[in-house]
Amino acid sequence: MTSRNDFSPAGMFYKSVMAAAGAIIAAYLLWKLRSLIVPIVVSSLIAYICHPLVIHLERHRVPRGLAIWLLLVMFVLAALFVANRVRSIMPSEIGALEFRIRAMYKINEGYKNLMGLDQSLTRGNWIYRLAHGELNPIADRTNRLLALTPEEHTQFLASRPHGPEAPAGSDHLLDYLRVNLQTLRVREPAALPETGAVSAAPPAVAQTPTPALKTPIATLGHILSTWIIAPVIFLFLLRDTGEIKRGLLRVVPNRLFEPALAVLADIDRALGDYMRGIFLECALLGLTVMLLLAIVGVPPRWAIAIGIFAGATNVIPYLGSAVALMGGLAYALLAEEIHPLLPLVNTENVAIWVIAAVGLAELLKSVFYEPLVLGGAVKLHPLVVVIGVVSGGILFDLAGVLLAIPMITVFKVFFSSTVRQLKAYGLI
């Protein structure tokens, strides 16, 4: 018996043309509205993560509307808590100036020691002779970035307890500032005015004009205009009790209904596994980094900050550990004194211990966490990860970088599952 669901060639051609036209229009709209894609995807993913919580509350006889509002209140409270924590670890204005002076001094000292530089900063060891052409411009750029502007210079000197003319040794930050100015004077003498005392004008290199930027209000307006849609989508997706899925399936032809049902189930399962897995892995890595850095002497508030940042950026493969390493090494470089739990650690060797701690965290992640929490999730080839992350960054900046992997996961499952189901149903 011949299948009564067959389509005529003319009908198939017409449908193919319509589908191609639809795809072109969809691609055009997607490109034109690309600034909305990131807020939509972000709010959708958050709603997807929150959906089980709403269901859990609903199962315990909490009305769905009330459950969603409870969740929103929880989010606002969590955001306020995080903002408060971030504000508490952010240094004050003078603290930031002190940090830059200390960072510049330590970096230059480290560079000088590593390269075996003499007082003229022009002769060094074999490493310097080999690579000074590449390394000197980086060091100069770092110095320009950290050097104080004239206003900052005045502000810093006014804040010192012993005054700007304090003798050497009485105020180590003033000593650092003097050394920094000396370094700049030697490295880029043309850029420096005659200074004399430490209170003299700071280097002109610090006055590099900044490119014209949007005003903060314009930037905020731009962000609000695109991100205002995010909470709306979040609320609507949480309110949804299956209408979206049923709406999608309603437009599917009858002969594709069961395959489409299976494909949607595959995507749901893969995305759920991925989200749960990556969330757990990020949390475990963040906690491990936090704990290990605290053990080697990084103060708890910095260990917590580095751990949170490393955990959050671990969404991008390999980046979490890199961030932990950079954060830990930056602290090791700038630390004046440390209080490690291990007696072997001191200010001289803390950098090595930081590397060891991050290495151990990465090892635990690869050997235990990933197989444990991401075992059933979709595996992506490292090349796909790299290309996807870079492409996401080019198209959608930081959010594109963060969202590249979940989106690639969804597309991969969509295509592989569609092909598998269509084959199983004898449609291809």
Place this chain on the structure above:
Amino acid sequence: MKEKFHITGIKKILLTWHKHADLLETLNPARVLYGPLPKSAAGEKGQGLVDFFKQVSLFEDLTQGELRRLARILHERTYRDGEYIYEEGKPGTAMYIVRGGIVEIVRRRRNGEEVPLVTLEPPATLEELAVVGADVVHWTSALARGPVSLVAIGRPDLDALGRNFPLLANKILKKLAHIIAMRLQIVFEAEYFDEERSLNSDLPQ
């Protein structure tokens, strides 16, 4: 195919499952596998899905609130005359409830000829096995005879219901198990017991 079924052997099972005793009146013995004949205008257009569900024996244990919740996850489908609802040999991912029209169940012989087994009307259910087991393959085909409207429940939908509302899913699964077990009994009865086990000697007076 029809001669495979023996009313006399099946009657006892139907009587023990009292709600389907009326099926004994049907002329087609295969009809008993698919639930009762329509008694009401269950498939009338404009009728609410929840009201329709009240007439489906699979959902008879569910409360009004549970029926409303169920209505939110199911899929309404319409079919043209002669259109396949599902085809024999293809994977099964959903079960169906006839809401309107007539559905014909057919099975293909080795020579490719399709043999009609039974026609179903609202509120019959079909392909229940597809939602309770993995890797299920349709062992018959279902065709729309005239315009047909169905309600489909996908296996993923029932899985999600099991995760999110286990009590509700449990009620449905118990009922499904009951229906499938009863049908198995009927098939065994038809296969292994003939008319010598007469109705008069077996049935209680």
